[in-house]
Amino acid sequence: MSAVWSYLVAIAVWPGLLFAAPLGWLELWFMRKLVARLQGRQGPPFFQPFFDVMKLLGKETVIPKGVNRGIFLALPLVSLAAVTAALAIVPLPGNPVPSLPGDIVLLLYLMEVPVLCEVLAGYVSRSIYGQVAAMREAILSLAYNLPFLVAIIAMAQVAGSFQMRALQEVPYGPVHLLAALTFLLALPARMKLNPFSIANAEHEIIADSHIEYSGPPLALFKLSHAIEVVLLTELFAVVFIPATPWPPVNLVVYLVAGILVLGGVTLLATATARLRLTQAFRFYWIWGGIASAITMAATLVR
Amino acid sequence: MAMLKTILGNLLRPSRTRAPADMPVVPPTYRGALGHDASRCTACGTCAFVCAPKAIHFTQDPGVSVSWHFFIGQCSFCGLCEQNCPTQAIHLRSAVPGSMNSAGGDGLRLESLIHLQPCTRCGAAHVPLPAATMDALWAAGAEEVERGYCPECRRWAASARLRNAFLPEGATPAAEGGRHDR
Amino acid sequence: MNLIERVIAISRRRSPWICRLNAGSCNGCDIEITPLLSPRYDAEQLGIELHGTPKHADIVLISGTLTLRSRQAILDIYDQVPSPKAVVALGSCPSSGNVFAGSPLVLSESLDNVVPVDVWVPGCPPRPQAILDGIARAAQLLEDGSTKSQIQGQRQNLGGRLS
Structure with a gap:
């Protein structure tokens, strides 16, 4: 199999679009169901995220007046493409893509693209609420990226290489634990869940930064969010869960770990109320900063 | 922590949600759908007079019948008509009126025909x-x-x-x- | 109807997103919408989500007496909802003006003269289960393609092809 084919398969089939989309819908359904059950409600039916996306695909697209059509329509596509490409790099068992030196840098860059798209989507839409959401998203990304990046970079420091496969082969140690905690600290804000759901405050600023999106572009944003959830949970599992020599067992362990992480994050989201932007920013720069410093120190002490 | 206890308690208990077919019953004193009993109505017009939003009105077909008309889309379910009806021909039943597709037309309008004799x-x-x-x-039937x-x-x-x-x-x-x- | 169209039609019934529009209501009907999100009624079991923006909505819930000022706002917001869409009128006020009819600042006419209404939920205010039933009925209409705006759109398409 040539390299081009392996990339195509990785992006389109496994672990890309064809498998990640249903997995993302499953995880989104799990989160929504868990929130509902924690609130004593029945919750959505199993196929709900799928129905949401299919319905949006069948709807009309309303483009606001005075908006640049090209950018407006390209943003969801770019967001989806970046997330899928990022997922294709993650060395899940059976991923056909060869590991490149420095693919962590590429991964971290691709993971920033959807955030960038959200910010741009807010500003492009010319809606005042969308602009507020975009501003919040931009500022928040400056905050949560500190622990998030440090968690990955610390692991790269331990491995001595910016390569995903090298990261997996690092012998398990205390740095894993510290870095995992730091990663988990950043996870709720990355997933835009409750204490840090500041950018998508649904009743405060009406909706998130895709307030002016409708129909298929909105469906692509929803799909991109679903795959981003898969990406974040599987990245956590791949980097911080020790691998066994058997790939199928690894896969099951990774999926279960992803669901467990989501369950914990959802529990936190249900139990807390939304913070203000300044509070979240301060939280991430003080506590996230302390956690990052400890993690980096642990890599040096070892 | 108290919140955590509450939501974990919710998780362990079955959900409190009722299915759409199994909705909670309406209290018997609820003022829901309006019912009119043509055999008790004397067409005195008190209900039309006391109705604040003018949801009730009468029409006549001289010599044949009097019609009592009620437009649900204008009713505020205050119950004044029931209170003031001298012959208790109007009853606010506790049944909830269902939603309807037709516009201000048939589904929302009730008509009750009182035949003249x-x-x-x-x-x-x-x-x-x-x-x-x-x-x-005329209980005894003396002056039947x-x-x-x-x-x-x-x-x-x-x-x-x-x-x-x-x-x-x-x-x-x-x-x-x-x-x-x- | 091919498979994808069928799936999309079913999705329209299974995922009706609603947007609430207060056209001058006393807030009674709006208060009765909030129990839909509570554990007892849980609109999410039918896939219903409450969205703030009309751009994300499939079904617009319009409550309240139509006033001279809200007429234009209703038209604007209705135009922003991407088709296919349905309108549910809550309570007595949209159909007639209720007790406010005849006031100088109130349009004492049916909402049907402003936007095509698909489902009327009577009550003052309607009970939550009646509202839930009304939304489910509108979602069914969306699946069947028989909301007024869908029928109108089909007619326009046909007219365009014929002429």
Whole structure:
């Protein structure tokens, strides 16, 4: 199999679009169901995220007046493409893509693209609420990226290489634990869940930064969010869960770990109320900063 | 922590959600759908008079019937009509009126037809009294003939009875045939 | 109807997103919408989500007396909802004006004269289960393609092809 084919398969089939989309819908359904059950409600039916996306695909697209059509329509596509490409790099068992030196840098860059798209989507839409959401998203990304990046970079420091496969082969140690905690600290804000759901405050600023999106572009944003959830949970599992020599067992362990992480994050989201932007920013720069410093120190002490 | 305890408690208990087919029952005193009993209605018009949003009105088909019209889309379910109805022909039932697809037309409008009856004495079309009222007025059936009278003839019959009571024993009663003006 | 169209039609019934529009209501009907999100009624079991923006909505819930000022706002917001869309009128006020009819600042006419209404939910205010039933009915209409705006759109398409 040539390299081009392996990339195509990785992006389109496994672990890309064809498998990640249903997995993302499953995880989104799990989160929504868990929130509902924690609130004593029945919750959505199993196929709900799928129905949401299919319905949006069948709807009309309303483009606001005075908006640049090209950018407006390209943003969801770019967001989806970046997330899928990022997922294709993650060395899940059976991923056909060869590991490149420095693919962590590429991964971290691709993971920033959807955030960038959200910010741009807010500003492009010319809606005042969308602009507020975009501003919040931009500022928040400056905050949560500190622990998030440090968690990955610390692991790269331990491995001595910016390569995903090298990261997996690092012998398990205390740095894993510290870095995992730091990663988990950043996870709720990355997933835009409750204490840090500041950018998508649904009743405060009406909706998130895709307030002016409708129909298929909105469906692509929803799909991109679903795959981003898969990406974040599987990245956590791949980097911080020790691998066994058997790939199928690894896969099951990774999926279960992803669901467990989501369950914990959802529990936190249900139990807390939304913070203000300044509070979240301060939280991430003080506590996230302390956690990052400890993690980096642990890599040096070892 | 108290919040965590609450939500974990929710997770362990079954959900409190009711399925759409199994919705909570409405309290019996709930003022829901309006019902009109044409056999009790005397078409006095009190309900139309007390209705604040003017949801009730009457139309006439002279000599044949009187119609009671009710537009649900204008009702505020205050219950004044039920309170003020002298013959208890209007009842606010606790059933919740269902949603409907048709516009301000058929589904939202109720019509109840009250048939007029000819007076057994003078032949004038009139709204008959409710059966319960008639039973209370003429329980023994002594003056059964008065049951079919129009209000004017009832008045005439009552005054004739009064006049006859003053007459001495053996005198001839008042002549039958004094017609009321129309 | 091919498979994808069928799936999309079913999705329209299974995921009706609603947007609430207060056209001058006393807030009674709006208060009765909030229990739909509570554990007892849980609109999410039918896939219903409450969205703030009309751009994300499939079904617009319009409550309240139509006032002279809200007429234009209703038209604007209705135009922003991407088709296919349905309108549910809550309570007595949209159909007639209720007790406010005849006031100088109130349009004493049916909402049907402003936007095509698909489902009327009577009540003052309607009970939550009646609202839930009304939304489910509108979602069914969306699946069947028989909301007024869908029928109108089909007619326009046909007219365009014929002429």
